Amino acid sequence: MKIMVPATTTNLGAGFDVFGLALDLFNEVFFSFDTDKTFIESTGKYAPDLESYDLFFEVFEFFEKKTGYRVPPVKIRQVCNIPVSSGLGSSAAVIVSALYIANVGTKANLSQRDLMKLAVELEGHPDNVVPAFVGGLVVCYQDGDVFDFERFELDFELTFLVPNFSLCTNNMRRVLPKEVSFEDAVFNIKNSCQFLAKIASGKLDDAFKYVEDRLHQSYRINQYEEMKEFVRAVVSKKPSYWFVSGSGPSICTDVKDVEGIPYLRDVLRLKVNNRGLIISK
Missing domain, CATH: 3.30.70.890 (GHMP kinase, C-terminal domain)
Incomplete structure (x- = not known):
């Protein structure tokens, strides 16, 4: 199975912790549960910049803790087209892809909004992860357990x-x-x-x-x-x-x-x- 997770830019200057924008640049993530041991590898332009895959495992553990489902062993190959640690959402892309993989592998059948809530709780900032799920310009709101957003479609480079x-x-x-x-x-x-x-x-x-x-x-x-x-x-x-x-x-x-x-x-x-x-x- 393959998913494509977009790069994001957030804050947009004055919209600190509120505005997030999805961009037409994707990490491609291929995964399969036909394995008895979790294995992750990366290719692509920015793969050499990756220092570890700890964030994938952190997300899987978080998913298990929150849902009670155990994530089965999985083979993951990601093509890294998003610059790493550069403010363009490379970590958010890992969080979104790992949550999606965990949801499929466990058959938990969580909705996209439920996955977004988990991503927001884990990441701490909705503007970083919500645009990667829904695209467009996202105006986010979070106050304690209250989470909301509105989305705008834009044609802009x-x-x-x-x-x-x-x-x-x-x-x-x-x-x-x-x-x-x-x-x-x-x-x-x-x-x-x-x-x-x-x-x-x-x-x-x-x-x-x-x-x-x-x-x-x-x-x-x-x-x-x-x-x-x-x-x-x-x-x-x-x-x-x-x-x-x-x-x-x-x-x-x-x-x-x-x-x-x-x-x-x-x-x-x-x-x-x-x-x-x-x-x-």
Whole structure:
């Protein structure tokens, strides 16, 4: 059996922990239960960047704990087309694919929404995992056990600059402040609301004028000299917009001239994926 799990970009600047967007770039995951021992292997451009398969096993254990079903031995081969630890949802893709595999293997028959709830509980941030399930632009809400989202279909292409260094998502979360100023909070509220209003009105080009952030990006950027240099070079090109994808280090921007940007590894021009998780028998 084969599934295709899309890359995602989250936050979109001002929409911290709320906005998530699925992209037209997929990890392909082939799996079979015709085995007596779990075996995982990877191919594809970014496979050499993988350090372990611990997250797959963590998801399987979480699924077993929450459902009471035992995940049987499984053979998994994934084609890694999503850059690893780059803010484009490589970890979310593993979580989504592992939950789907566990659901099939155990015959638990959980609904997609139930799988999303498990993914949100495990990952902690709905904007990271929900778009990978449903596609499009997702506006997420989570407060304790209350989880909700709305989805918008978009026809838009975005450019991502992927550097040759990676950042640990958990480390990037730890550097965020416990408190922010009232002024900065209002600034982000205004931008995120205006962004969403433009999306709802079909004014996609105008929406990206409102991605500037004051809540999280500067704290993450300033943690690493390489990240500061990378962002400084992008900003020097005078883009009409830019934002850190997820917790970084990739940058989404409309910069056309990338010459001279240090550490640059890949330039990915990706359309919005409105399909989400794709399942093939």
